[in-house]
Amino acid sequence: GGCMMSGDRLSLVLEWVDGCDLKELVRRRRTSGGWDYDIVNDGLLHEFVLLRDVSRGMHYLHVQEPVILHRDLKPSNIMLHVDEHDSEAGPAPAEPVPRAMLSDFGTCDFLGEGRAGGQPGGGYAVEFAAPERLRGLDSEEPADMWSAGLVLYAMCFGDLPYHSEDPQTCRELVMAHVMLSDLPEWRDPALRGLISALTAREPVARPTAEEAERASASACQSRQLSPNSTRSRSSSGVKSPPSLPPPTEGALEILDGEASP
Known part of the structure; x- marks a missing residue:
């Protein structure tokens, strides 16, 4: 991207x-009503690709x-783009993995110069805000990485660990966070490990954007499997996912990331 000035117009x-x-x-x-994650192009799980892209942008x-x-990383602020396929590189994949791109920088701050903490009216999503931010403490790069962990959780499970129709109740749930344990075993162990690391209670324990990207x-x-190969659930070492019931209205609303009151 870039910017242009024409007279007084930016x-x-x-x-x-x-x-x-x-x-x-x-x-x-x-x-x-269900997940089908194991049959993907060339054996790649989309979540790893998308987290790599998000982490690269954060880095x-x-x-x-x-x-x-x-300061406001959430699913609705991550855009997906499918690059044009080069026909000389061979046939296009049936389900290309999109490229994730960060957007909505309206709440961005320079480190040490902006809004410290999570005062109401900050224009951020409580469900994705780090505990230290909601406590009103200085929040730095690890707070962004907490949000990345919640984005990964939403990608993996279609839900969030802490949510409530009452924003104050949601704030209290997030601030009381200790660790995310007992994550469903039907997801890849590496995904579960990344979620746990990114949502560590202590900010210094969370991976940096560079570490998460790596x-x-x-x-x-x-x-990565060989071209034209498929990966079955039985060979993935991951338990088959359960059939999910139709989501409740609230389960979808929380992914909209309503701003803090």
Whole structure:
């Protein structure tokens, strides 16, 4: 992207995105009544690819001088784009893995110069906000990575660990967080490990964006199968997912990431 000045008019030029946002992708999977994650192109789990892209975008923000904090990472702020296929590279995959791109930088801050903590009216989603931010403490890069962990949780399970129709109740649930345990075993162990690490109670214990990008990229590489191959649930070492009932209205609403009152 870039910007242009024409007289007193400032214009932003952003890359065209031809897909939906991540919230819509999760919604579609959730309303289908079940998950089918193991049969994907070349054996790759989409979650690893999307987390790699999200982490790469966060890493770009976090290495700027001064550091840029996103502060409102959630599925509706992650756009999905499918790159044009090069016909010379062979046949196009039946289900191409989209590329995740960060968007909505309206709540961004420079590290040390913006809103410290989670005061009401901050324009952020309580469900995706880090505990330290909701306590009103200074929040830095690890708070963004907490949000990335909640985004990964939503991708994996179509839900969130903490949510309530009452924003104050939701705040209290998040602030009381200790650790996410007993994650469903039918998901890839590496995904469960990344969720647990990104949602560590202590900010210093969470992976950096660079570390999360490296871990997800490594997972992509280690799970890459030969072209035209498929991967069955029996060979994945992961328990088959249960058939999910139709979601409640609230389960879908929380993915919209309503702003804090």
